Amino acid sequence: MSATSPFGRMVTAMVSPMRPDGTLDLDAAQRVATHLVDHGHDGIVVSGTTGESATTSDAEKVALLRAVLEAVGDRAVITAGAGTNDTAHSVEQAKAAVAAGAHALLTVTPYYSKPPQEGLRAHFRAVADAVDVPVMLYDIPGRTGTAISTESLVELADHPNIVGVKDAKGDLFAMTEVMRQCDLLFFSAIDDLNLAYLALGAAGVVSVVGHVAGDLYAEMLACVDKGDLARAQELHRQAVPAVKAVMTITQGAIMAKAALKELGVLDSAAVRLPLVEATPDQVAALRTGLTESGLM
Numbered sequence: 001m002s003a004t005s006p007f008g009r010m011v012t013a014m015v016s017p018m019r020p021d022g023t024l025d026l027d028a029a030q031r032v033a034t035h036l037v038d039h040g041h042d043g044i045v046v047s048g049t050t051g052e053s054a055t056t057s058d059a060e061k062v063a064l065l066r067a068v069l070e071a072v073g074d075r076a077v078i079t080a081g082a083g084t085n086d087t088a089h090s091v092e093q094a095k096a097a098v099a100a101g102a103h104a105l106l107t108v109t110p111y112y113s114k115p116p117q118e119g120l121r122a123h124f125r126a127v128a129d130a131v132d133v134p135v136m137l138y139d140i141p142g143r144t145g146t147a148i149s150t151e152s153l154v155e156l157a158d159h160p161n162i163v164g165v166k167d168a169k170g171d172l173f174a175m176t177e178v179m180r181q182c183d184l185l186f187f188s189a190i191d192d193l194n195l196a197y198l199a200l201g202a203a204g205v206v207s208v209v210g211h212v213a214g215d216l217y218a219e220m221l222a223c224v225d226k227g228d229l230a231r232a233q234e235l236h237r238q239a240v241p242a243v244k245a246v247m248t249i250t251q252g253a254i255m256a257k258a259a260l261k262e263l264g265v266l267d268s269a270a271v272r273l274p275l276v277e278a279t280p281d282q283v284a285a286l287r288t289g290l291t292e293s294g295l296m
Helices: 026-038 058-072 087-099 117-129 150-156 172-181 191-199 210-225 229-247 252-262 280-292
Strands: 010-013 043-046 077-081 104-108 135-139 162-167 185-188 204-207
Touching (some): 010 077, 058 077, 087 117, 150 172, 162 172, 185 191, 191 229, 204 210, 210 229
Parallel strands (some): 185 204
16 A cells, blocks of 8 residues: 555554553564554554653654564554654654654644744744655644644645645545645544545545554555445444544543553553553443454
């Protein structure tokens, strides 16, 4: 699938496995990465939001990236998350990730400070100028407080390194308008809308539910490619209980780790504060959702 996208197409924003004491578990990270590639993935994002990038250090991000590259870097595109609300720090992260071997970068809209669109464009250009790999912008106004406007996306498409958008805005009409005006590749970052994005021409998905539904989503992508909408709809409906279980009970990283533990991929579902592990009741609901989707 990667032939049509420099990031892969069936992509998951991978969790960052941790031991019960909160330290990063690089061996477990390699197991998760291998699990993903063995189940339909041709791309992985390391140190995205689901990877708890807000609470891992720069050194930990590089160590995690190197571990994943060692495990599956010859089998999938490895995209490194490199973005903060500080442009200079984001540039440092981007350079460090590329030096460590990242195939591509994901850079999020600067959060909290709510910059104007001129500031967003300058920020993204600064990151993209600093590297020589493909860059995917991450538009997630629900977390950052600022959306990337249609006009900004079209302008940024002129940069040779800015080639994709991880879209968590959920405005399908705005996505279509951007795609009408330029050749940016869009990726669904909203698992309940994956089929809608793909049907409108998105290149792929950057999923959270993909931790447990990679094969299902890979088949959905293939069905859309060959025009088998009926089968794609069946797969979409099959995934609904799992999407609800992973994405609506509590925070996604919490439930993704819990799900991987339920499947035997992880020994520990530990997360770092301010996140907390799933409760027994939440795990029971998760188990039900995965079972209903045929994933356990």
